[in-house]
């Protein structure tokens with residue numbers, strides 16, 4: 001009897017073990033990049049799904065909001081969706097944020113249909129610590145105009161290349177785009193500062209909205225007191241409704257404090273739609289600019305809410321290939337190379353008015369702070385607390401699906417990097433030692449790190 005029992009135990013235990021492995025493989029927590037909101041999709045529509053745990057009421061609103069985001073606005077007068085322009089860049093949100101992913105950089109000089117736009121200013125500090133707008137042009141170049149107004153100019157690009165060498169003797173050439181304005185409708189004043197910005201992906205932003213401000217501030221280390229060479233700081237930006245300075249979260253320099261203001265700013269600057277937040281057209285002094293406009297605001301409170309609701313309730317796709325040995329090695333190298341010092345892997349969200357976003361354990365890989373990225377990435381155009389060399393750490397979730405969603409999509413604030421490898425090699429400033437760790441890795445390790453990023 002004493003002999004039979006253990007034999008039986010061993011057989012039972014090993015059998016149940018096998019069964020478990022086949023039926024329910026253990027998924028690490030980080031696979032659920034958006035916590036309970038995570039969706040499992042790997043196709044071209046991977047960025048278009050609503051939060052997995054969304055309520056039925058919110059789902060109905062999400063579908064309405066989807067319509068607003070895709071809507072092509074027209075000039076006034078119109079019974080619906082009027083108010084486009086008079087100056088604008090594109091007539092719908094989606095024409096820049098393609099399938100909710102990135103925009104495409106201009107294909108040729110003067111290409112009017114790109115997702116990249118130029119922010120403008122002249123040196124100095126403006127109202128609330130913001131930029132000083134360019135007389136006649138404002139804070140952004142609108143390259144389209146309705147009849148009667150003048151488009152402000154065209155986007156032109158030249159390129160410079162530089163060579164990066166790996167220790168194994170192979171090399172890679174990086175190309176730096178330099179954007180200028182051609183055919184301005186009036187002469188540009190001297191010394192105009194230009195910051196090219198490509199349209200970033202818009203999914204998962206409700207979760208970033210739901211991160212507690214104190215959790216962001218806890219990561220800031222402006223004077224690098226811990227001596228690790230990394231000194232993230234928040235951008236303190238103007239909150240139009242609160243009439244106070246708040247921590248910025250959205251945009252490549254974290255210039256917008258919350259989802260609603262981000263949406264209203266996009267509608268206003270990129271499409272010429274006035275709203276409760278920004279009630280005046282941004283004509284920067286053009287004489288014909290106010291003619292033919294509809295009475296009142298172009299978008300009402302409901303429409304403003306819908307623009308924001310859409311991207312707040314877009315789900316993050318799950319991490320892929322998490323159990324692949326290369327991906328596992330890559331995730332270790334990501335920490336060893338200090339990538340995770342800025343691309344903070346994990347947060348737990350606070351409470352949010354959209355309840356599906358509350359108390360979620362998420363893996364966005366951003367600290368939402370500004371970092372000095374060196375002269376190579378600089379736009380030399382300060383805005384609020386962000387210097388001309390500082391950028392907000394972008395989230396890396398969904399990164400590997402970027403080109404599945406849009407094969408022409410590229411990386412970094414001005415879309416200069418064709419690949420993830422190029423994006424890493426452009427890192428400088430506070431991230432210089434991190435980049436050097438990558439550059440001096442053996443090829444197998446570089447590939448493992450890239451495999452990890454491709455799986456995000």
Ligand code: HEC
Pocket residue numbers: 069089090091092093094095096097103114115116117119197198199200201202205249250251252253255262263266267270271307308311
């Ligand atoms: C002309 C192209 C264009 C159009 C049209 C456009 N956007 Fe954008 N969007 C951008 C660019 C470029 C940025 C980055 C801006 C920056 O960093 O200053 C951006 C940023 C954003 C962000 C912040 C993303 C992040 O990760 O921080 C959101 C959200 C957004 N846009 C939503 C919208 C909505 C909603 C609309 C329609 C009302 C819209 N956009 C229309 C180009 C566009």
Ligand code: HEC
Pocket residue numbers: 230252334337338339340341342343371373377391392393394395410411412413414420423424427430431434435438449453
């Ligand atoms: C000092 C902070 C910092 C460190 C360290 C850092 N990054 Fe970044 N990373 C950034 C910032 C800021 C940007 C955006 C720069 C820009 O667009 O000009 C960025 C951009 C990226 C992008 C492009 C994202 C996009 O949406 O286009 C990738 C990929 C990336 N980082 C990966 C890495 C990897 C891998 C490492 C480690 C080898 C690393 N980063 C280290 C701050 C950092």
Ligand SMILES: [Ca+2]
Pocket residue numbers: 083084085086272273274281293298
């Ligand atoms: Ca308008």
Ligand SMILES: [Ca+2]
Pocket residue numbers: 087137138139140141142152282284
């Ligand atoms: Ca303008």
Ligand SMILES: [Ca+2]
Pocket residue numbers: 221224225226227228229230231232
């Ligand atoms: Ca530090």
